[in-house]
Amino acid sequence: xxxxxxxxxxxxxxxxxxxxxxxxxxxxxxxxxxxxxxxxxxxxxxxxxxxxxxxxxxxxxxxxxxxxxxxxxxxxxxxxxxxxxxxxxxxxxxxxxxxxxxxxxxxxxxxxxxxxxxxxxxxxxxxxxxxxxxxxxxxxxxxxxxxxxxxxxxxxxxxxxxxxxxxxxxxxxxxxxxx
Numbered sequence: 001x002x003x004x005x006x007x008x009x010x011x012x013x014x015x016x017x018x019x020x021x022x023x024x025x026x027x028x029x030x031x032x033x034x035x036x037x038x039x040x041x042x043x044x045x046x047x048x049x050x051x052x053x054x055x056x057x058x059x060x061x062x063x064x065x066x067x068x069x070x071x072x073x074x075x076x077x078x079x080x081x082x083x084x085x086x087x088x089x090x091x092x093x094x095x096x097x098x099x100x101x102x103x104x105x106x107x108x109x110x111x112x113x114x115x116x117x118x119x120x121x122x123x124x125x126x127x128x129x130x131x132x133x134x135x136x137x138x139x140x141x142x143x144x145x146x147x148x149x150x151x152x153x154x155x156x157x158x159x160x161x162x163x164x165x166x167x168x169x170x171x172x173x174x175x176x177x178x179x
Contacts, residue, residue, distance in 0.1 A: 040109045045070045046097030046147055049105070049130065053113065059125040062139045063116055064163045066151035067101075068177070070094030093177050097147035100176070104141060109133060116156035127156060143167050146176020 041050040041057060046067025049060045068090050069076035076094070080087050105111065113128040121127055130138040140159065142148045144166040152160040171178050 035112060035114045038111055038113050040105050040107055040111055042107055043098060043102045043105060046094060046101050046142065048125070049101075051111070051113070051126075053126065059123075060113065060128050060130065061121055061123075061125040062142070063127050063129055063156045064150060064152050064159055065139050065143050065148040067097040067142065067148040068094035070098045096177070097142070100145060100147045101138070101142060104138060105130075105132060111138070116158045118156050129159065137162075139163070140166050144170055144175075146170035146174075146178045 038051040038053040041052055043049055047062045047065050051058055051060050070091055072087055072091060076087055076090050080090055112131040115128055118127055132138055140162055143163050150163045150167045
């Protein structure tokens, strides 16, 4: 009988240890360093924002998406050559995408940013998933509305499947740039 009681106490302790681990592991995965508040300064284009993050002005490139360029630049020229579209059409689509993003997020809005594996790109911009005040992920909303393509670059692929689903839905329903 004493042996059974000792085993029960050990099982009880093990249960509490496992319960504590189950509760704290998800919290550790979402560290304060991976998610944080930021204040929107401006919308640069359909996939880039200027924010104030930790007291510093930062450019944020939205992870997983690629909106058309809104100005003629090297990337717009490359996109035109690759797609066969003329620069005027590409930049018009880019301006449309930018205006859509401006309808969702305004200067002064507090957003939440989430990092993936890589925190910055080769240009020094923060790479982030951005959440609007209502909890909606901006990156996904832009794709869902048809104003950006999916562009996942390893290792930042956390929401790739969500973006692909949103992209297919936008194309199938003729939204945004797919009209």
